[in-house]
Amino acid sequence: MPQQLSFELPVKPALGRGDFFVSPANALAVAMIDLWNSWPEGKLALSGPAGSGKTHLTHVWAAMSGATILPAAALPGRDLAALAAGPVAVEDVPDIADDGAVQTALFHLHNLLRAASRPLLLTGRGAPAHWGLGLPDLQSRVSAAHHCALEPPDDSLLAAVLAKLFADRQVTPRPDVIPYVITRMDRSFAAAAEIVDRLDRVALAESRALSRPLAVRLLDADAA
Template sequence: MSQIALPLEQNPKADHGRYLVTAANAEVHQHLQHWGDWSHHTMILTGPEASGKTTMAAAFEADSGGMCIDDASQYEDTEIFHLWNRANGEKQPLLLLSAKPVSEWGVELPDLQSRLAASFHLEIGAPDQAMIDGLFQKYFAMRGLTISADALAYLEKRMIRSYSMVQKLAKKMDALAIETKKPINLAIAKSALTFFDADGEKVKA
């Protein structure tokens, strides 16, 4: 369930070294720090693939002692119903994660529908430029590498702006750097981008 850690404004910063915070996820970050204010002690956090929901949830769980449910849409209605009731009764936070909005969970239990509707909802926004740059930098820093400024500038103007695309490009640039024994530079960035089509799908082996 591991994901690239998430990345205020143009200078991304790490929260205790666990994930990065930019305008794209700053609101989520703030509310995770103030879980005592959540409606019925439950928050539903949605966001696209690879947007860092699991990473943020792990940090929240360690800090709050609350419970996190990943892929909440895959659980039975009765399971979520009982967890919601327990969180509300014990006043302990419950964080429900999903890539899908609640409207797409297929909830059939009326009592659960009303409880989820009354809960606090937040969505991780699309990645801003500070987020994208921060994610690339974090990915390569974890491998003892750096990505050049001109490579970042090149990708900024041409890549699909999504969390999953950052992940795909970072892995491809990493592989190319190993194959060619070169640093993560402009040439590597250009080569990596040619492996993906306009929808971000792989077009070369």
């Protein structure tokens, strides 16, 4: 079938509390977000692989607490005292492992928040003790934070993630697509995002419905 011009709709991730599917793989982290007023010393480190829901839960928490969200790398030049006037979420902390100036800024922000009894949420991949921060005082404080990990997905969570990724693209696959994809895909959030992207692009390019035969064709080609 000849390819046709297609127009991609913007991907708008749904980041509300009701859009987050709770399963055994993430239930503890969700509970800690819901109980944010009870975090030990007012801070939580949230870890998990790419696509596991760290950013989604961060936005859920920000909606509940009124927190400011920013990537760790964006700290330089910010008014740390103004930031510390309310709760703060700092994302992707391991990304600053080789930047002493940014780590110093995060260290000062941490201390300002603690002095003001304001909560701090930190996110990154892997356990905080392995974030490799070169500033010892900062690494020790990060390592001391209560830690919750988003675990690899089970079948129910994978199905929910796939459904959400399609919904973010304003796409509705046929009912038998997701159950089939789950049986054939690598069991990771990154694989789910990659498969949804490919299926959506091919369906758009070929002006086809997002059906099981299309999924079979793409995934069988991967296995060949």
